[in-house]
Amino acid sequence: MKKLLSLALALLICACGTVTPVPAWKENAYRHLDDYKTSFLTGREESTEPHFVKARREMAAGNDLSILTIAYLTKYSLHTASLESFDSSEFAKLYGLEPNAVDMAYCHFLKGNFSAVDARALPSRYTGVLKAALSKDLTAAAREIAAIDDPLSRLIACGVWVRYLPSDETILQMAIATASANGWRRPLWAYLTKLQTYYFEQNDVIKANTIKARLDLLKKD
Amino acid sequence: MxxxxxxxxxxxxxxxxxxxxxxxxxxxxxxxxxEKMHVFTLSSKSGDGFTEGMPVVFSGFNIGKVQALELDDKGIVLIKIKIPDRHVKWIRSDSKFVLYRPLIGAARIDVNTSNLNSSPLDTNQITEVTVVNDINDAIAKVEPVLEQVTQIAENIEHLTRNLSDPKGDLNRALSNAEKITSNLASKKSLVEMAVSDEESVKALNDSLKKLKDITTSVDRILKKVDKMADKTDHEIYGKNGALPQINVILRDIVGKLQKLDKTVDNINKISTDTSEGMKDFHILRSDIDDAVNALGDVVKKLDAIIGSKKSPEFKVP
Missing domain, CATH: 1.20.5 (Single alpha-helices involved in coiled-coils or other helix-helix interfaces)
Known part of the structure; x- marks a missing residue:
């Protein structure tokens, strides 16, 4: 009897499932983009770019420009999260073909053009940070960044602030904590270096040396 | 009777x-x-060379003669030729009439018929005569020659006038040559003849004496260089010279290279083995690809059975 009930339950679960098949290119593109994000953040330099190339190839097969634009914006956001500069020429090309206010607002945010960002088009999690950036309110920025749930989004917000506005120990420490908690070596290295410079600038040699020890540890690994 | x-x-x-x-x-x-006679009319721009009774010739045979010469309203000369009936077959519609004026002999009208099967020439048709004038041609050829001869004669005249002129080029050259020979005859040496200055000759003599001193000095230097070369020979080729030592080093290097040969052979062997092994890598790669694809298929099938797979949502982080 129990067996029969289990079988009926299994069949019911299967019947509830969607029957619409997911296109292979979409599934593969999503997987490769996810792998790219992981490889980039964990500092696996050699395997990072091939994942993006594969993702791009799959997206090209689907010929969906909006998805391809998201892929490039993801790439730029990861560079921003790691305090690195990026070349937005590919996005400009795609935007020329298929303009989208949401994508442009996000790109302006990543490039630090805060006055050009359309706050309504920007993802809601960043609007608080944008307001703080426009008013250059450091306390509000720390509060808004801490309120972001997604660790990668939080790191991106930290990256935008640290790259384009005066640095603050609280924000840098928050970024270091987020990166180290998730094992993201590449941004961790960048923020530790930035914090070390900050301590040196503040003439706090002891803290700077502590950060140097942490960096050496990261280098040995 | x-x-x-x-x-x-x-x-x-x-x-x-x-x-x-x-x-x-x-x-x-x-x-x-x-005999019945046929009269044909020919035309020419000039009547020069035509005479009444002039023979009409076909292939070197007289077949008729010029009967009369007339001048028409346009100033064209009309030549009436009379051809007997037995010779009229040579006169055809495509016949060409040529006034031939040889350098020697009487002028004549030559008839050239290329196709004897063509239709007979109509007696009303007026055919133009072309002129071949050996005399004019000869004159035309002789004229440039005569011009050249005239020019040569003028040149010869110019030359002879020049030679006969006491102030002419040749006479002046001869007088200059005479002056030079008399000047050379009064000099003491060949050098003086050449430079025509006694002080320069003395300076040249002094230089030659100095050159002798210089050659003596160079001799001395060369002897010293010889001695140095002897010493260098000893240092290079002597028992303890550089060359024997280099020989020893080279022998050592050769011995080591022979040992290295074995190592190179081993490396070759290893690289051959590696390249053979690399062939298997392709097979291995394809096997791995197959396995991965098979796993992917299994996952897809499981997803299809369970039906829990949702379409992935792309969004910026």
Whole structure:
């Protein structure tokens, strides 16, 4: 009897499932983009770019420009999260073909053009940070960044602030904590270096040396 | 029957007259007097060279003659030629008439017929005569030669005038040569002849004496260089010289290279083995790809059975 009930339950679960098949290119593109994000953040330099190339190839097969634009914006956001500069020429090309206010607002945010960002088009999690950036309110920025749930989004917000506005120990420490908690070596290295410079600038040699020890540890690994 | 003397005389005279008439008749017939004649009209821009009675020739044979020369309203000369009936077959519509004026001999009209099967020439048709003038051609050829001869003669005249002139180039060259030879004859040496200055000759002599001193010095230097070369020989080729030591080093290097040969052989062997192993890598790679694809298929099938797979949502982080 129990067996029969289990079988009926299994069949019911299967019947509830969607029957619409997911296109292979979409599934593969999503997987490769996810792998790219992981490889980039964990500092696996050699395997990072091939994942993006594969993702791009799959997206090209689907010929969906909006998805391809998201892929490039993801790439730029990861560079921003790691305090690195990026070349937005590919996005400009795609935007020329298929303009989208949401994508442009996000790109302006990543490039630090805060006055050009359309706050309504920007993802809601960043609007608080944008307001703080426009008013250059450091306390509000720390509060808004801490309120972001997604660790990668939080790191991106930290990256935008640290790259384009005066640095603050609280924000840098928050970024270091987020990166180290998730094992993201590449941004961790960048923020530790930035914090070390900050301590040196503040003439706090002891803290700077502590950060140097942490960096050496990261280098040995 | 006896004939009277008057009758006999009469018969004789009659027979003689008949014989004479017959002879004249045959002569006239032989000369073509009774033959039918055809008259053709030719034209030429100039009547120069044409004369009445001029022969008309075909392949070197006389076939007719010029009967008359006339001038038409346009000033064109019309030449009437008379051709006997037996020769009219040579005159055809495509016949060309050429006035040929040889350098020696009488002028004539040559008939050239390329196709004897063509239609006969119409007596009303006027054909133009072309002119071949050997005399004019010869004059045209001789004229430039004569001009050249005239020029040569002028040049010769110029030369002779120059030679005969006491102030001419040749006479001046001769007088200069005379001056030079007399000047050379008064010099003491060949060098003085060349430079025509005694002080320069003295300076040259002094230089030659100094050159002797210089050669003595160079001799001394060369002897010293010889001694140095001897020493260098000893240092290079001597028992403890550089060359024997280099030989020892080279032998050592050769020995080591021989040992290295084995190592290179081993490396070759290893690389061969590696390249053979690399062939298997392709197979291994394809096997891995197959396995991965098979796993992917299994996952897809499981997803299809379970039906929990949702379409991935792309959004910026």
């Amino acid at each position: 006896t004939l009277s003397r008057e009758l006999k005389v009469g018969l004789f005279i009659g027979c003689t007259a008949v014989t004479i008439i017959l002879a004249l008749f045959f002569l006239a017939a032989g000369k073509g007097f009774f």
